[in-house]
Amino acid sequence: MSFFKRIFSSEKKESGLNEQAKQTLDKGLEKTKTSFFSKLTKAVAGKSKVDEDVLDNLEEILVASDVGVDTTLKIIKRIERRVAEDKYLGTDELNQILRDEIAGLLSETNNTNTSEFEIPANKKPYVLMVVGVNGVGKTTTIGKLAYQFNKAGFKVVLGAGDTFRAAAIDQLQIWADRVGVSIVKQAMGSDPASVAFDTLKSAVSQDADVVIIDTAGRLHNKVNLMNELTKVKRVMQKVIEDAPHDVLLVLDGSTGQNAFEQAKQFTAATEVTCLAVTKLDGTAKGGVVIGISDQFQIPVKYIGVGEGIEDLQVFNKIEFVDSFFK
Template sequence: MGLFDFFSKEKKDTLDKGLLKTKETVFSKITRAIAGKSKIDDEVLDNLEEILITSDVGVETTLNIIKRIEKRAASDKYVNAQELNSILREEIAVLLTENNSDDAEGFYVPTTEKPYVIMVVGVNGVGKTTTIGKLAYQFKKAGKSVYLGAADTFRAAAVEQLVVWGERVGVPVIKQKMGADPASVAYDAVSSAIANNADVVIIDTAGRLHNKVGLMNELTKIKNVMKKVAINAPNEVLLVLDGSTGQNAFEQAKQFTLATEVTAMAITKLDGTAKGGVVIGISDQFKIPVKYIGLGEGIEDLQVFQKKEFVDSLFGGDK
């Protein structure tokens, strides 16, 4: 089991509230799509395809879902809005299970290997530093000692924001002067964590524009320098994406997975958008675990992504 993966009623309520805009939009569109219909026909399927694509599920994933619905339609001919939501919920849950065999769990930190190093990547503005702060809070709450590394040395605001989070959570932040070599900061952070027997190190990196290959190469340099003091570092490369950007999040995921070895994803800002379907498409298309979703500004509003609970919240709640 991973850390922080217990799904409480409070977390379910937060998930329901965070996905409300997406749910209301999808529900209203589905209701209109089947108005006056008594069975799933070509028109319903065409409308459903459009609904899923405009909810940023993605074309490939949408077509896969439609094929599954077509098969169900052969036996489940009569349908209303509630029944269609139930079918969608079931088929999407199965699809996600097939492509990502188990529910993602929070990062597992082994007691035999210290420190566990997480390098966090993503473009500016996606909520990367905030995600780091919330992760640090959850690790500390779980009894782990945490160090943060401010390797985004190109923006004073990025370092300052990480320092604020460090003070808020009560964990040390390793930093250098502005313009310093980011790999040097990462090296210092891992070295300090080793010297103090810390459990976890989370490294913030610059919000690199995903179309600049030279800047991406620097991520490789950071990784290689950290390996000089911790052979398995980084243990995880977490890509943070802004769910509210819809298809742009797909493009960022594509470019980052080509440029560096991403092992996990966190999708943020789902509470302020009707584009929550992007989680389904990204989880399906990239076969990289979406481990966390951001559902608000609060320190507790970063949740482990649980597929069943997510789909239930999105397509009709209790069953």
């Protein structure tokens, strides 16, 4: 048994998605899985051994599945190493080999393996700043996060820091009302840093556990974006010294390579500490989770696998790989 297979087997026993969540994940990845394995089946048709032709075809399939060129090459090199070591690998073993190596790759970035919505015990309130362009599901992700944290027993306060669109403020208010959490907002056009400051002051006075700050969903040039987010951070630190504790970048998984480009832009403009990849249920591009996690070495913390309020899940790398290869 390979090293990564041992990791996968041992961690699998400790993974913890409930049955309903696991079914949602399986269903959410169905399009990606069907597309990938139909191509893989054609690639190995008539072949009994993993040879150069099979690897070339596999490389094309992984790139087409939006795993990304660099990550694809890593996976191919890992498999080539296995082929060299084992001398003969049958095509019937390819699924398990792929499963092992992708699990191993994800383990290098996503070290935690929880399925629970948790906050650091020593951060109160825990401050999460959310960034991302319009249309990726940023506001919806914030609303679903608020729901999940609230359901877990945490007191949540939202900050409507995207003051450039009245719709963004209104949407966040709707989510706050739906979920039953507090929201701090100002008029459209207000200073986002002022909203963040007021939100943190309110959260401290309410003895809140979690603060989620929305930000403008515009992908303007890096300098302006950096200056704006830096100012928001600086002002928040007047209330809570080490805020924000995490910066969550929301990416739309259905956009494939465009999600890579957005990740490049935002990681160049600010320190992104974790990722949420949304809309995986409506696309065959679920491989983007693997590529983005590997290329940016930033842990994927949440994935969106459906439209329901509970269909935002904590990213569990073991369950993800299990559903992908199930």
